[in-house]
Amino acid sequence: MIRGSLPRRLAASLYRHPRAQLSALLAVPLGWLVVAYLGSLALLLVSAFWRLDSFSGNVITEPTLQNFATLAESDVYRNIAIRTVVIAALVTLTDIILAFPIAYYMARVASPRVRGLLVVSILLPLWSGYLVKVYAWRLILNESGVLNWALDPLGLRGPGYGDPAVWLVMSYLWLPYMILPIYAGLERIPSSLLEASGDLGARSPRTFRKVVLPLVLPAVVAGSIFTFSLTLGDYITPTLVSGTQFIGNVVYSNISVNRPLAAAYALVPIVIMIVYLLVARRLGAFEEL
Amino acid sequence: MRIRRMSALVAVIALVIGACSSTPGTTTKPKPSVPASLGAGEGELKLVAWTNYVVGGTGGETVEGAPDWVTPFEDATGCKVTVKVGGGSSEMVELMKTGEYDGVSASGDATLRLIAGGDVAAVNTDLIPNYKNVFAGLKNQSYNTVDGVSYGVPHGRGANLLMFRTDVVPETTDSWNVVFEGGDKYKGKVTAYDYEIYIADAAVYLMATKPDLKITNPYALDATQFKAAVDLLKAQRANITTYWSAAQAEIDAFTSGDMVVGTTWQYQANVLEAAKVPIKAVKPKEGTTGWSDTWMISSKAKHPNCMYKWMDYIISPVANATVTVWFGEAPVSNEACAEAEKQSPGHCDIFHATDETYFKDVWYWNTPSKECLDGRGPICTEFSEWTKAWTEIKG
Numbered sequence: 155m156i157r158g159s160l161p162r163r164l165a166a167s168l169y170r171h172p173r174a175q176l177s178a179l180l181a182v183p184l185g186w187l188v189v190a191y192l193g194s195l196a197l198l199l200v201s202a203f204w205r206l207d208s209f210s211g212n213v214i215t216e217p218t219l220q221n222f223a224t225l226a227e228s229d230v231y232r233n234i235a236i237r238t239v240v241i242a243a244l245v246t247l248t249d250i251i252l253a254f255p256i257a258y259y260m261a262r263v264a265s266p267r268v269r270g271l272l273v274v275s276i277l278l279p280l281w282s283g284y285l286v287k288v289y290a291w292r293l294i295l296n297e298s299g300v301l302n303w304a305l306d307p308l309g310l311r312g313p314g315y316g317d318p319a320v321w322l323v324m325s326y327l328w329l330p331y332m333i334l335p336i337y338a339g340l341e342r343i344p345s346s347l348l349e350a351s352g353d354l355g356a357r358s359p360r361t362f363r364k365v366v367l368p369l370v371l372p373a374v375v376a377g378s379i380f381t382f383s384l385t386l387g388d389y390i391t392p393t394l395v396s397g398t399q400f401i402g403n404v405v406y407s408n409i410s411v412n413r414p415l416a417a418a419y420a421l422v423p424i425v426i427m428i429v430y431l432l433v434a435r436r437l438g439a440f441e442e443l
Numbered sequence: 444m445r446i447r448r449m450s451a452l453v454a455v456i457a458l459v460i461g462a463c464s465s466t467p468g469t470t471t472k473p474k475p476s477v478p479a480s481l482g483a484g485e486g487e488l489k490l491v492a493w494t495n496y497v498v499g500g501t502g503g504e505t506v507e508g509a510p511d512w513v514t515p516f517e518d519a520t521g522c523k524v525t526v527k528v529g530g531g532s533s534e535m536v537e538l539m540k541t542g543e544y545d546g547v548s549a550s551g552d553a554t555l556r557l558i559a560g561g562d563v564a565a566v567n568t569d570l571i572p573n574y575k576n577v578f579a580g581l582k583n584q585s586y587n588t589v590d591g592v593s594y595g596v597p598h599g600r601g602a603n604l605l606m607f608r609t610d611v612v613p614e615t616t617d618s619w620n621v622v623f624e625g626g627d628k629y630k631g632k633v634t635a636y637d638y639e640i641y642i643a644d645a646a647v648y649l650m651a652t653k654p655d656l657k658i659t660n661p662y663a664l665d666a667t668q669f670k671a672a673v674d675l676l677k678a679q680r681a682n683i684t685t686y687w688s689a690a691q692a693e694i695d696a697f698t699s700g701d702m703v704v705g706t707t708w709q710y711q712a713n714v715l716e717a718a719k720v721p722i723k724a725v726k727p728k729e730g731t732t733g734w735s736d737t738w739m740i741s742s743k744a745k746h747p748n749c750m751y752k753w754m755d756y757i758i759s760p761v762a763n764a765t766v767t768v769w770f771g772e773a774p775v776s777n778e779a780c781a782e783a784e785k786q787s788p789g790h791c792d793i794f795h796a797t798d799e800t801y802f803k804d805v806w807y808w809n810t811p812s813k814e815c816l817d818g819r820g821p822i823c824t825e826f827s828e829w830t831k832a833w834t835e836i837k838g
Binding site: 206224228230231234296297298299314315393394395396397398399407409410411412415 | 833
């Protein structure tokens, strides 16, 4: 008898031990995730408990809660966090309102041809650069921009740069991330349910309230995870279309000067997102992703 | 990529901490070692620079209409240049801490931080032939020299100016008052530089208008003086819609009319004037802040010979004339001025290259530290306090 070559024996032994097979398969991606991603994140967050040596920007590695005290004492950090969350919530709400009719039309009304066209036109902006889109909005919103030009005959003015501009631009940027999950959720509702509701005497508004809405809610929540977290983490749009700051701006301006403070503040959106995701999970959003 | 850079940053900082902990700051330091001679170029050079400082060549910035002053350097030395444009002083410090770059064009609010952090090395100016021609007023300054040891070569200097649209603001305006107490008239259209170092601009204004505060150096502010400057900027905040950090953003906003008055570099004024936008840029009577940039070599430079060659090249007459004429700042030597005269007649007069009295009331960017720069002792607000205050001003 000829013994099998090494690769053959290895293959055979892996076949006999499915667990070994699984761990070999997952070792590389999991290792990358733990070391490169979670590891560096943990390093950053640990520095929230360190403090800064004045001047040189070097970090003293003695545990302290000084950074959290700084954040708690000053109103400005609370205000910035509140502003960020409020705008993220407004953006999410706006996107839900805008996305729902479009998604409904795509899933339930449009012919396959129109549906294809709509999907492409929704995805199209995603293929162009983020900065290009924000700069386009700067051109729309500026003093002698398209919006003011269009509103001028009516005696109106656009909002100009500022918080409303941030809200507008973010709502535009993240809209596709809301439309697609809702569209997928709506498409998954069997039409037999809607017909049954009609047969039992419910008119459209009631069918919508009692059948469609509960079934599509997890998809809406899933979409809101995208719009909310993307707004929460953005810091470029606020600098380009307003003079106000988001959580990300404070982190950015402090990261090289006072890394411990930046790390401490970076914990705020992480905590907010953890709470948000826990609520989303209860609402069944993860089955829709 | 970002994450890998971050972990590299963490590693570098850990190394720096390790290196620093063995030498307490108060004892007399031994003179840092510098190379005694130079070898051949390493074929490559990686720089961190302000925008429009390294243009052309293999990996320099591409700017429409700009001359190319990197290609002649590459041809002469064989060092292929790549540049990473820094968005501001803090970003440049962060980039230099990665150890991936050979050199940086650092402003005075970055230089001392880089030196204290051990990120840049001392320079042997004997190995830089063109250094001897540099104006004396630029050598051995508090922002490029520590304990008598030089940490780089001057690139050029300029003043931060007051710019306004002449169709909105009176042509005769010559005071910073128009962006502070007088800014209400232009509510929403005032602008300022979006970095903590702008606090010094408020301090310069207070130095002239509130002598009671006894400010002698806008980068050396005790608690009372600092609070006065911060309060002034908090009041100014109500009149500002957007601050500017990228030069192009300010150019766009002055063109469209979203900004009508605020601080600027000469560069933006040049671009706007060329585009026939009705603006004027002046050095106000209270004096102003300014910059005197320094090319510094990284303490971890992988291509030190190329970096030395670059430091010599960028202050050579033709190259220094080309870069300073394009950017709109004062060249560093009489020889460079003579060249600049050929490219743009009157350049050195317009930018007061040889006029030390003009620069008397220009406070070059510097790094605030606890130990006051004007020698009053350890009672001043340090740089990280400035960063915190800037967050509070913007709200």
